[in-house]
Amino acid sequence: MTQLKYYHYDFSAMGSPCSIQLYASYEKKSKRVAKLIMDDVHRLEAKYSRYRTDSFLSDINRVAAQGGHIRVDDETAGLLDYADTCYQQSDGLFDITSGILRRAWNFKSENIPDAKIIQILLNKIGWHRISWQRPVLRFTAADMEIDFGGVVKEYAVDRAAALCWDADIHHGLINLGGDIRVIGPHQDGSPWRVAIRHPRNPEGVLQTLLLHSGALASSGDYERCITLNGTRYGHVLNPKTGWPVHFMAAVSVLGEFCVVAGSASTIGMLKGEDGAEWLNTLGLPHLWVNVHGESGGSLME
Numbered sequence: 510m511t512q513l514k515y516y517h518y519d520f521s522a523m524g525s526p527c528s529i530q531l532y533a534s535y536e537k538k539s540k541r542v543a544k545l546i547m548d549d550v551h552r553l554e555a556k557y558s559r560y561r562t563d564s565f566l567s568d569i570n571r572v573a574a575q576g577g578h579i580r581v582d583d584e585t586a587g588l589l590d591y592a593d594t595c596y597q598q599s600d601g602l603f604d605i606t607s608g609i610l611r612r613a614w615n616f617k618s619e620n621i622p623d624a625k626i627i628q629i630l631l632n633k634i635g636w637h638r639i640s641w642q643r644p645v646l647r648f649t650a651a652d653m654e655i656d657f658g659g660v661v662k663e664y665a666v667d668r669a670a671a672l673c674w675d676a677d678i679h680h681g682l683i684n685l686g687g688d689i690r691v692i693g694p695h696q697d698g699s700p701w702r703v704a705i706r707h708p709r710n711p712e713g714v715l716q717t718l719l720l721h722s723g724a725l726a727s728s729g730d731y732e733r734c735i736t737l738n739g740t741r742y743g744h745v746l747n748p749k750t751g752w753p754v755h756f757m758a759a760v761s762v763l764g765e766f767c768v769v770a771g772s773a774s775t776i777g778m779l780k781g782e783d784g785a786e787w788l789n790t791l792g793l794p795h796l797w798v799n800v801h802g803e804s805g806g807s808l809m810e
Contacts, residue, residue, distance in 0.1 A: 513680065513696045518543040522550045523662050525686025531673060532680035532696045542676045546669045550685065553668075557588075557661045559608065569646065569655060576651035578640075586643050588660055595660075595772045596636045602779040603772060606634050607748035608656025614753075616744050627751035634748050663726055663771035666690045670767075687727055690767045694721040708759035708798055715761075716796055716808055724767035728774040729759025729798075745778045756781040756799055763794040763808070 513532035516539035520527050529546055533539035558564045565585065572579045581589065595603035609630055613622035633653050640647040662685050669683040670690045681692040682701050694700055700719035707713030708729045718725065730744060730753070745754045760777035764770035773791055777784045785805055788795045796808040 514539075515696075516540075516543070518547075520547050520550075522547070523554050523665070523686060525662070527685045528683075529669070530682045530684075531678050531692065533678055538676070538678075542673060542678055545672050545676070546683070549668055549672060550665045553661055553665045557657045559656055559658070566655070566657060572646075573648045573653045573655065574651065576648050576653075578645055578647035580644050581646055582644075588657055588664065589641055589646065590643070591768065591772075592657075592660060593636065593641060595776070599776045599779065601636070602748065603659065603776050604634060604636050604748040605655045605657060605659065606636055606639065606653055607746060608658060609633055609654040610746045610748070610751055613751070614744070614746065631749075631751050634751075659772065659775050660768060662686060663688050663724075663766075663768040666724065666767040688724075688767050688771060689726070690724040691720045691722050705761045705796060709802075715759075715798065715804065718763070718808065720763075724764050724770045725761060726764075726767055726771035726774050727759060727761040728771070728778045729757070730754075745775070747779055747781075754778050754781055757784050758798045758800050760784065760788070760797045761795060761806075761808070762788070762791075769793075 511534055513534055514536070515532055516536065518529045527550065529543050531539055531542065533542065555561060556564055557566045559566055561567060569579055592605045613626045613630055633650070638650050638653065640649060666683050666685050666688045667690060670692050673681055673692045679693040680696050683690045683692065689703060691701055700721045703718045703720055703725055705715045705718065705727060707715050728745060746752065747754055757778045760774040762770040762773040762777065764773065770793070773793055777788045777795065777797060780787045785797060788797065788806065794807050796804065796806040798804040
């Protein structure tokens with residue numbers, strides 16, 4: 510058996526600290542694969558960033574503002590297909606048109622938006638208002654927006670794992686801002702130790718998982734929030750009400766693919782008091798904590 514060496518690379522992308530850990534037979538190979546991954550993550554960031562006017566997402570949203578239509582490439586079509594599936598399976602709670610609520614909610618401020626502003630924005634939200642007939646995305650109403658924030662980072666993690674396998678690397682771990690995919694166990698067969706943070710205690714760990722494979726994604730009001738008069742308003746917004754979820758504090762889901770774990774954890778948050786039951790019916794290993802400090806899920810010891 511070839512003796513592999515451990516290599517670790519840190520970088521920043523998609524507004525998050527990221528890391529690549531892998532085992533390779535020599536450093537040149539590890540650097541080449543790490544660069545492939547970083548280049549691909551930065552490519553996806555440039556393509557789907559809502560902060561860049563030259564991104565393809567910005568092209569889409571300029572068309573959306575006019576109520577027009579646009580042809581999309583196969584990669585974007587795949588993301589739209591997945592978003593459509595999530596919308597259907599979540600009863601409309603996972604909605605990539607809801608990013609427009611950022612116009613009302615600024616989590617760097619200490620202000621709660623006016624309910625009238627939220628109501629105006631709610632009239633511009635709804636995946637059902639969009640006609641998606643691959644490869645044409647058609648907006649039936651003007652002044653809408655889409656946002657791949659709930660999908661693209663997790664998609665990038667899955668692509669990174671695939672790039673490793675294509676390069677014949679079978680031991681490693683990808684972490685993009687807490688969205689994790691295990692390529693394979695350590696070379697000696699031992700699992701990776703992955704901690705799930707407590708949503709209210711930055712130093713606290715809810716659970717430490719031992720993973721040989723699979724993906725882990727978490728959703729919660731970890732950092733971005735407004736606390737006013739003793740009430741905490743987290744950044745996970747319900748597209749039907751326009752207000753933050755107020756029952757679940759954090760949800761973590763294990764799956765084969767990070768994009769599935771990520772959407773499942775987000776839907777678990779959005780389901781509120783029905784979240785625990787929905788996660789159980791989903792059948793994926795999971796862990797949740799609500800705002801009262803109660804926790805549960807199939808990952809609990």
